[in-house]
Amino acid sequence: MRLDKIELKNFRCFEKASFDLATDIVIIYGNNGSGKTTIIEAIHYLCYLSSFRSRLPAEMVNFEKDNFFIKGLVRQDETETHDIQVGFAGKKKVAKIDNVSISSYKELFPYYQVVTVTVDDIELIQGSPIIRRNFIDQVVLLENPDYMELLKRFKQVLQQRNAMFAKQFNYDLYVIWTRQLWECTRAIQEKRIEALQRLSVKVAKLLVDFFDENYTLDIIYSYKHIIADETFEQFLERKKGIIAYESMAKRSDFGAHLDDFTLHFCRKKLKSYGSRGQQKLLVLLIKIAQILDLHEKNIHPIFVLDDFITDFDKDRLQGIISLLLTLDCQLIISCPIREKLLEELVSASNISTIELNSI
Structure with a gap:
């Protein structure tokens, strides 16, 4: 399973944004306030229809807006993909898989699973x-x-x-x-x-x-x-x-x-x-x-880590990265600064990076 793409509209600091994630490892770089955690939160929200940061969907709406929308393109294998959409407007939350409405995140699990660390x-x-x-x-x-x-x-x-x-x-x-x-x-x-x-x-x-x-x-x-x-x-x-x-x-x-x-x-x-x-x-x-x-x-869930690994010492970080590379799943990792050891250890893998500017 892989999340190939995510689109955000009026979600926290993003009025409109789209991110390509179609690699085995994605590293998201950016200073505090650049939106790293917002991307991680959106990836998590698509799975659980809830946030690890806030209980109220209204708190995730972009300033002076009254709705938000998240869309993810999930790839099961080379031939099978699914569109997952979550919207919030008028105090109501709506979720769809391939344009078919669902009533519970239980219905999402066969299509999309995420394990998040923050x-x-x-x-x-x-x-x-x-x-x-x-x-x-x-x-x-x-x-x-x-x-x-x-x-x-x-x-x-x-x-x-x-x-x-x-x-x-x-x-x-x-x-x-x-x-x-x-x-x-x-x-x-x-x-x-x-x-x-x-x-x-x-x-x-x-x-x-x-x-x-x-x-x-x-x-x-x-x-x-x-x-x-x-x-x-x-x-x-x-x-x-x-x-x-x-x-x-x-x-x-x-x-x-x-x-x-x-x-x-x-x-x-x-x-x-x-x-x-x-x-x-x-x-x-x-x-x-x-x-x-x-x-x-x-x-095979997607493993998402938000600012969690870069403050370990060098030896421990090396062990952690070596372990992460053995996992048979997509890794999406956010870091506040470029981590040389991280890039060196994953350089042989199918990797992409996203650079965010402070907002």
Whole structure:
């Protein structure tokens, strides 16, 4: 899979722009404010119909405009291409594949997959649990778009169960909704934990193969009030005490929406004991492990890196670039300045560059 071209209209700093990306590696150069991250954001937005920078589409509209439009030409192979279009106007978002409207980004995944790394992804380690939950759910979704239905079902059950606490307490109804929430939660946890285990194994191997560092990485999933191997009946009996708390708080005190995971590097919490350089490297390797995991399922996403690799030291950068060149996917990398080592290491590849002027 390759993104051959992207067109932007009224998207952030670009009133109208078109960029050819039809090479295995694309390097985007430009100073701060030149629009590098905007191009990366548009590539990401075409896949997920959401941004890694803003929750509101209106914030992505060019100054004094009221709409934006993004179009990408995606090449599956030598003969198959698809047009993906996303527009926003009048507080409404519209997405199309080959001029056929779609209602969910789940429908995009068979045609276009992107894995993105930005400087803010360090929050995967340093940030709140919801960032980690969103990340692992996205990992599972790219592999299995049907996972979206499970997430929707969980959200519906959680809302219904929480609404129950606003009414007069009925134990039989409590058991019914508790069972449904427990079953959805266990199904989500199973998918998340399986994915995290695969990523952990791959990251450990990458550390040894490319950085000659025999370090350990453990990803530990944490539940709230749930024990992995117990039945629902055992859970209900053991947690009778939460009924009073939930009734008072009028919300559910267990479920997949309260789970988290922590990364342990050499048996110590990476958040507390890892240097920023170690944290950045591990975030990058987790994303690369995600790509390798997708490759095993014959999915070849586009790998997009925004200002993420150029502040590593020379030896580590060399290892990172050597690793990136082994990946069977298109690489789109943005850099604030020309990086000589980067250009030297990728010079033998099918590469193109984009130079942006400050806006």
